[in-house]
Structures are given as structure tokens and as C-alpha cells.
Amino acid sequence: MFKKFKTMSKEKEINIEDGNVQETVQNENNEQTTQNENTEENQNTDNKTEEGDNNTDAADKKAEEIDPLTKAQQEVEELKKQLLYKTAEFENYRKRTLKEKAELILNGGEKTVAAILPVLDDFERAIKTMETAKDVKAVKEGVELIYNKFMATLAQNGVKVIETKDQPLDTDYHEAIAVIPAPSEEQKGKILDCVQTGYTLNDKVIRHAKVAVGQ
DSSP, rough: HHHHHHHHHHHHHHHHHHHHHHHHHHHHHHHHHHHHHHHHHHHHHHHHHHHHHHHHHHHHHHHSSOOOOHHHHHHHHHHHHHHHHHHHHHHHHHHHHHHHHHHHHHHHHHHHHHHHHHHHHHHHHHHHHHHOOHHHHHHHHHHHHHHHHHHHHHTTTTEEEEEOOTTTTTTTEEEEEEOOOOSGGGTBEEEEEEOOEEETTEEEEEEEEEEEEOO
């Protein structure tokens, strides 16, 4: 009886041990299966990543390969914008230049007029002095001083008198309005008298001198 029990115990023990073995084997199989699934998932993830990279590269290549017509239209639009900007800029410059030119024409003589005003003041004082003056010589000297001051002011502003005395006739500066007999042979063809003084402004003739020429 004991032996049988022992035998049965052995069988049971064997069975238990076999169960442990089966359980161990099953656990190992489960671990292998899990490991294989993880490997497959990693491979799928890698495949998806590669597919995503490939799609990105394809999109980049597609973006780089722009239709020539579309590219040309984009360039035309950009050139139109630049043309409009340059046109507006030039129009503003033109308006500003015209305004400055108009102001220069209207107020170009401002400096000269301002310089002449003191001479005008001297003339006004001289006229008041003449009303009560008894010394004609003093009045004459005063007028001569004002005249000299006026001519100096003109010279400071670029105005010069055209020389005529004993000068040969030069049609660039002189206008012959009369011909008179020359007192000597040397004075033939030369200016003998100046009827009206001529002037230049910065070496440009603003009024020809009217003269009489010897013949």
C-alpha cells in the first residue's frame, strides 16, 4: 500500500513536474511570441517612417519641379510690382522737382531784391534831404554815394557793366544804333559813344550796350 502510494506520489510528482515543464515551455513560447510581435511592430514603424520620408522627399521634388508657366507668371507678377513701385517713385520725384522749379522761378530774385532794399532806403532819405537842402554840391555827392553803393550791390550779385569806351564793335555785347564820322583813322570801327549801358549777369548778356560807331 505504501509503495503504491509512493508510486502514486511519484506519478503525481511526475505529473506536477511535467506540468511545470509544460508551463515553463508555454511561458517561453509566449515570450517568444511577444518578442516576435514587438519585432514586427518595430519593423512596421520603421516601414511607416521610411514611407513618410519617401513621401516628404517626393513632395519636395514635386515642389522643386514647378511648372515653367507658373514660374513665368510668378516672375511677371513680381516685375509688375517692381514697375508700379518705380513708376510711383518717379512720379513723386517729378512732382517734387516741378514744385522746386516753380518756387525757384518765383523767388529766384529774392536775394537780389533783399540786397537792393538798403539802397532804396538811401534814396528815400536823399529825397527827403533834397526838400530842404540848400547845398547842391552836398546833394550831388550824396546821390553819387548812393549810385556807387547800388553798383557795388549789383556787382556782388554777378552784374557787370559792358565796357564800351574805345572798344571795337562786338555784336555779342554791343548794338550799333548809329554811325558817326571818326575823328581819326584809328577810331574807325570803334565805339565812339554809348547811348545806353549794357550789362551781363554771371557773364551772360542781359542787355546789349547801345552804341555809336565811328566810320
